[in-house]
Amino acid sequence: MSTNTPLPPEALDEWLAALAARLGLDADLVPTGLLLDVARDVAHNVARPAAPLSLFLVGLAAAQNGGSAEDITAASAAATELALGWPSEPQ
Template sequence: MSTNTPLPPEALDEWLAALAAHLGLDAEIIPTGLLLDVARDVAHNVARPAAPLSLFLVGLAAAQAGGTAEDITAASAAATELALGWPATAE
């Protein structure tokens, strides 16, 4: 079933836990706040469409490094650093 109704904030953890389980991942290592911060920084400093794609790359980098919580944190920090230093585009 498809809906255009956004997910309420209180349901976010439930959704992520269900998706993680469905994908065979450990939901306990998902730093939701950190990943949302990365998405925000990329969306505001690079481009909105770059946010989900950047989180995909963060996930790939973390998995390649070993997939631990520390790997997710390191990949997130690298993405945030790059996004915050990204040159502003002319408007």
């Protein structure tokens, strides 16, 4: 059953644990706060639809570089830096 009602904040951990399990990942390795910060910065400084796509690219880059916590942090930092410097007017 699907709904258009978003999850309440307290259900986020439950959702992430279930999705991580379904994808064969360790939910404890997901830096939720860091990724939400990247999504916020991209959504506010680039465009809202760019946020989920940017997180996909962060994850892909981290995986290609080894997938460690440091790789996720580095890819997240690069995305945030680019987003925060993104021009507000189209060029």
